[in-house]
Amino acid sequence: MTTRSVAGSVVLVTGAASGMGRATAEVFAAEGAHVAVTDLKLETCGPVAEAIRQSGGSAEAWAMDVSDPQAIQDVVDSVALKFGRLDAIVNNAGISAFSPIDSEDYDRIWSRAMDVLVTSHQRIIRAALPYLRQSPAGRIVNIASTEALGATSRDSPYSAAKAAVTGLTRALAVELGPEGITVNCICPGPILTGMTDAIPDADKQTYARRRTAMRRYGRPEEVAHMTLSLCLPAASYITGVTIPVDGGLMARNA
Secondary structure, three states, X not given: OOOOOOOOOEEEEOOOOOHXXXXXXXXXXXXXXXXXXXXXXXXXXXXHHHHHHHOOOEEEEEEOOOOOHHHHHHHHHHHXXXXXXXXXXXXOOOOOOOOOOOOOOHHHHHHHHHHHHHHHHHHHHHHHHHHHOOOOOOEEEEXXXXXXXXXXXXXXXXXXXXXXXXXXXXXXHHHHHHHOOEEEEEEEOOEOOHHHOOOOHHHHHHHHHHHOOOOOOEOHHHXXXXXXXXXXXXXXXXXXXXXXXXXOOOOOOO
């Protein structure tokens, strides 16, 4: 019987210094996985790894700029060397990329969105692929957004990039499926993270009541648990799917 445990497996999480990335690292560590906690600066991801170790988990931190191809290759190789294997990749790192189409900064914001939100995903996957092919349960989870499934005014760089992530997920699921490597995508809806901190609480409450079935914002760990589920060895026949974790946002018409 295929196990429902990730104990002993190695997972690399990008953007793991805060929010959904940190929650993902903590959830995997609590389930016995060795976690590579990566983010832009060691000063921010280092304390996350330390906190996991203090709680009895296994984690190490690496600074990694996901827009730097050489940094990606170096970190992926270092993680595999440190832990002796690499079983799962969680492409979670992200940025906000909103701009009206006629803005003078549009091209710059567009390019940055594509670089960080899409191109980094395929670079990390390509760097990790030799190790994932050696794993008995290679798993790739890409974090997109419900903005890939619907859009907000003035968010075309972000929405287009996130939609591209869903396309990349499907294509790689088809390509890597014969090797037993699954590739799936999660589209979080309104989640309480650093990106939403600037939104006043009253506005959050109004939006959640109007738009979500659950009438609230989600918590980072609620996304993290779906990520964990997709990385279980037992999830071996789930691939190429895009799963909203959005409190019913996409299901609700009014």
